[in-house]
Amino acid sequence: SNDLTQPPSVSVSPGQTAIITCSGDKLGDKFVSWYQQKPGQTPVLVIYQDSKRPSGIPERFSGSNSGNTATLTISGTQAMDEADYYCQAWDSSTVFGGGTKLTVL
């Protein structure tokens, strides 16, 4: 199956660590990217190739991928991090997860 499963929502207090998971069959064998999307805005790549950060993305964003699960970790979460987050897996083709709404409260 090419489906990717994400929790619909995750809540975190400011300053704490947010963990968003993405599950899929043999996901560790594929590259995983993560995107942040705020309301009314275009998606922003925050992690690519499992754990790399594009230029301009804060160090508090990190990623890992092993087995059937990829994880996006946001350390010291800030109010500005509140957004929808999508995982994406690819090898010869690609699929997105359903998205996770991160609430910072």
Add this chain to the structure above:
Amino acid sequence: EVQLSESGGGLVQPGGSLRLSCAASGFTFDSYAMSWVRQAPGKGLEWVSYISGAGSSTYYADSVRGRFTILRVNSKNTLYLQMNSLRAEDTAIYYCAKAVSASGYDFEYWGQGVLVTVSS
């Protein structure tokens, strides 16, 4: 500065056709694969189609294969998506996207998106 600018969206009846364009600048266009990604209102992201830098390889999501055609004109730095036999479920914002690498699907740059509405 990388810029991607889509155009060509609008309202079309079911069964109709539409062609989207994406004008690219700020990078060596023919050195990078490009994709189209869509997002239905209030929904998540869905990859639609991919084309290699030279245009020799194309891939499609099952939901659009046989109805949509992706192509590029590298001399014009422009990407296209020809959409035929449109259905209500094709209603979405369509984004063109450039990958980090020459042939990947990790989309570092996105256009602002263009809305396609399929309705009678």
